[in-house]
Amino acid sequence: MNEPKTIYAGDKVEWTESNSDYLASAGWTYKARIINSAGKFDIDSVANGDDHDVTLTPAITATYTAGKYMMQPYYQHTDGTKQYQPRFEIEVFPDLVAATTYDYRSHARTVLEALEAAIESRATKAQMSISISTPQGSRALQYLTLEELIKAKEYYQGLVNYEEEKNLIDAGQSPGGRVLIQFE
Numbered sequence: 001m002n003e004p005k006t007i008y009a010g011d012k013v014e015w016t017e018s019n020s021d022y023l024a025s026a027g028w029t030y031k032a033r034i035i036n037s038a039g040k041f042d043i044d045s046v047a048n049g050d051d052h053d054v055t056l057t058p059a060i061t062a063t064y065t066a067g068k069y070m071m072q073p074y075y076q077h078t079d080g081t082k083q084y085q086p087r088f089e090i091e092v093f094p095d096l097v098a099a100t101t102y103d104y105r106s107h108a109r110t111v112l113e114a115l116e117a118a119i120e121s122r123a124t125k126a127q128m129s130i131s132i133s134t135p136q137g138s139r140a141l142q143y144l145t146l147e148e149l150i151k152a153k154e155y156y157q158g159l160v161n162y163e164e165e166k167n168l169i170d171a172g173q174s175p176g177g178r179v180l181i182q183f184e
Helices: 107-119 144-168
Strands: 006-008 015-017 028-036 038-046 047-050 051-056 066-076 082-084 086-095 133-136 139-140
Touching: 028 051, 038 051, 107 144, 133 144
Parallel strands: 006 086
Antiparallel strands: 015 051, 028 038, 028 066, 047 051, 066 082, 066 086, 133 139
């Protein structure tokens, strides 16, 4: 499977699917659905001999809303038979050149900043209305005690630290810190 794991809105995306079990010349068409709670996109291919060529034009991907989606690829035969392939997560990134504003923060970063502001008594109404999961269920920050806010801050700080380390690794940089090695 050659599907991209990321798509940038407004970019041209092309790939070819080759599968000897589902030849285009034998009546099979490669298709996919990209879906999340906010919307869906359907992808079709064009036969190229036995292969399936997929082209998403900039005009098509410009309509994609940024976020994480589930992608369900499948082959459909001219008789209507569908053969589903393994599904996977795909992420659509916004076109920052076309954007006028963009909140780049992750969910964890947004919540951490709200928790810090609540602890320091400077949180906005919007920040205080953010809900997080607690042992007592989902609760807005405005209903948490100072002790609960501090405990939640520690948890979300750990998530943000993990994200930052992952971003450094993905960028080919060292995350710093210690590396523990165990010899057996």
